[in-house]
Amino acid sequence: MNRVDIKEVNRNRVYQLVYQQEQVSKPAIASALGISLPTASQCVNELIERNLVYEKGYFESTGGRKAAIITLNRDIKVSVGLEILKELIHLTVIDLYGTVIHEKFIPFRFNNDEAYCIRVGEYIMEFIAECRLCHDTILGVGIAIQGLVDEKTGNVTFGRILNANGFCADRIGRYVPFSCTLRHDTELAASFALWHNPAIKDALYMVLNRNLGGAVIINGEVHRGQILPSGLIAHMTLVPEGELCYCGRRGCVERYCSADSIIHAFEQELDDFFDDLRNGEPKHVAFWEQYLKYLSRAIYNYQILMSTEVVIGGVAAKYLTEEDLHKVVDMELEKSNIAERFPRISISEYNNTAAGAALIYIKEFLGQFGIRVKA
Incomplete structure (x- = not known):
C-alpha cells in the first residue's frame, strides 16, 4: 500500500472505533489501534474537517491534561424509511446508529397507479421539510412493502395483499430527489430487530x-x-x-x-x-x-x-x-x-418495519468505512 492508502485505512479504523465506542479520546484511539498519537490526532482532525466526528467536552483528568471526548456526528447522515400498508404509510428517519429520530403515520390507501406514487412522493418531501432535514444529509429512501420482491429486478413478484404485482422503487423514486430501494417488509422488520439485538x-x-x-x-x-x-x-x-x-x-x-x-x-x-x-x-x-x-x-x-x-x-x-x-x-x-x-x-422489543427499510442506506454508508453491521 502507498502512503495515501495507509492514511485512508487508518482514518477508517479510527472512524470505526469512534462509532463502536461512541466516546473515546485520542490517546485511547492510539492505544487501541496500535498507532502513534500524532497519527491518531491527524485522523481525528481529518474526520472533524469532514464533520463526521466532533469534540464534545473533556474526560475527567487522571492526573494530567484533560483529554477531549471524540464522538460521532450521528446525524450528519440520515436515512428515510417508508412502509407501505393497505390503508396507510409509515415514514421514519433514522440516524447512523439506527435510532428513530422522526416518525409519522399517514392514512392513505394503496393503489398500484401513478397518482398514488405521485402523492407518496409528495408526502415524503413534506415529511422531510417538517423534520427540517437538509437534502444533502439524506442517504436515500428505503421502502418496505407487503409483497415478495425479486432481488435482481427490484419488482414485486407476489403482492396479492395489496394487488402490487410489478410495483418497484422507481415508481416512487422518480418523484423524490433521492435513491430509493424496495424490499420485502418482513425481511426489513427482522433486520431492524437484529440491528438492536446482535x-x-x-x-x-x-x-x-x-x-x-x-x-x-x-x-x-x-x-x-x-x-x-x-x-x-x-x-x-x-x-x-x-x-x-x-x-x-x-x-x-x-x-x-x-x-x-x-x-x-x-x-x-x-x-x-x-x-x-x-x-x-x-x-x-x-x-x-x-x-x-x-x-x-x-x-x-x-x-x-x-x-x-x-x-x-x-x-x-x-x-x-x-x-x-x-x-x-x-x-x-x-x-x-x-x-x-x-x-x-x-x-422482540424492536418492531419498526419502516426503520428497517431505512437501515438499507445506513449499512451502505457505514460499509464505506469498513463497518459491517450484521442485520
Missing part, C-alpha cells in the same frame, strides 16, 4: 402483524433463499384443506395465526380483544387457547426443520405474556416424542 445468531423472526410474516436469521444475518425469501412460514400448511388463504391455498398458518385472524373472529381491534381476554370472557379465553395451539403447531413444524430460537414481533407481539409463551412451549412438547426441550421463544 446477540441473535440463528432464529426465526416471526411477525404477528395483520398479515403474518417470517424471516430466517442465520449466523446473525437475514437469510435469503435462492428464489424466494426464507421464512415464509405464513404459507406453510397448518390445517389440511382448511380455510382459504389469500395465496390461493387452504389451511395456511396465515389464516390461523395472523393478527387478522383475531380481529376478524370477534370484529374487535386488538386492544379490545385482549382487554376482554384478560378479563376472562369465556369465548375469548376459548378462542385464545385454540390460537396458541395453532401457533405452537406452526412453531413446532419450524423447529423440527431448523431447531433455532424463535423471536416474535409485530403488532400482536406486545400482547403476549410470559404465561402465553410457556403455554406455547408446553403445547409444542406435548406433540413431540423426539425432544425434551426446544430453543427459546422470546418477544
Whole structure:
C-alpha cells in the first residue's frame, strides 16, 4: 500500500472505533489501534474537517491534561424509511446508529397507479421539510412493502395483499430527489430487530402483524433463499384443506395465526380483544387457547426443520405474556416424542418495519468505512 492508502485505512479504523465506542479520546484511539498519537490526532482532525466526528467536552483528568471526548456526528447522515400498508404509510428517519429520530403515520390507501406514487412522493418531501432535514444529509429512501420482491429486478413478484404485482422503487423514486430501494417488509422488520439485538445468531423472526410474516436469521444475518425469501412460514400448511388463504391455498398458518385472524373472529381491534381476554370472557379465553395451539403447531413444524430460537414481533407481539409463551412451549412438547426441550421463544422489543427499510442506506454508508453491521 502507498502512503495515501495507509492514511485512508487508518482514518477508517479510527472512524470505526469512534462509532463502536461512541466516546473515546485520542490517546485511547492510539492505544487501541496500535498507532502513534500524532497519527491518531491527524485522523481525528481529518474526520472533524469532514464533520463526521466532533469534540464534545473533556474526560475527567487522571492526573494530567484533560483529554477531549471524540464522538460521532450521528446525524450528519440520515436515512428515510417508508412502509407501505393497505390503508396507510409509515415514514421514519433514522440516524447512523439506527435510532428513530422522526416518525409519522399517514392514512392513505394503496393503489398500484401513478397518482398514488405521485402523492407518496409528495408526502415524503413534506415529511422531510417538517423534520427540517437538509437534502444533502439524506442517504436515500428505503421502502418496505407487503409483497415478495425479486432481488435482481427490484419488482414485486407476489403482492396479492395489496394487488402490487410489478410495483418497484422507481415508481416512487422518480418523484423524490433521492435513491430509493424496495424490499420485502418482513425481511426489513427482522433486520431492524437484529440491528438492536446482535446477540441473535440463528432464529426465526416471526411477525404477528395483520398479515403474518417470517424471516430466517442465520449466523446473525437475514437469510435469503435462492428464489424466494426464507421464512415464509405464513404459507406453510397448518390445517389440511382448511380455510382459504389469500395465496390461493387452504389451511395456511396465515389464516390461523395472523393478527387478522383475531380481529376478524370477534370484529374487535386488538386492544379490545385482549382487554376482554384478560378479563376472562369465556369465548375469548376459548378462542385464545385454540390460537396458541395453532401457533405452537406452526412453531413446532419450524423447529423440527431448523431447531433455532424463535423471536416474535409485530403488532400482536406486545400482547403476549410470559404465561402465553410457556403455554406455547408446553403445547409444542406435548406433540413431540423426539425432544425434551426446544430453543427459546422470546418477544422482540424492536418492531419498526419502516426503520428497517431505512437501515438499507445506513449499512451502505457505514460499509464505506469498513463497518459491517450484521442485520
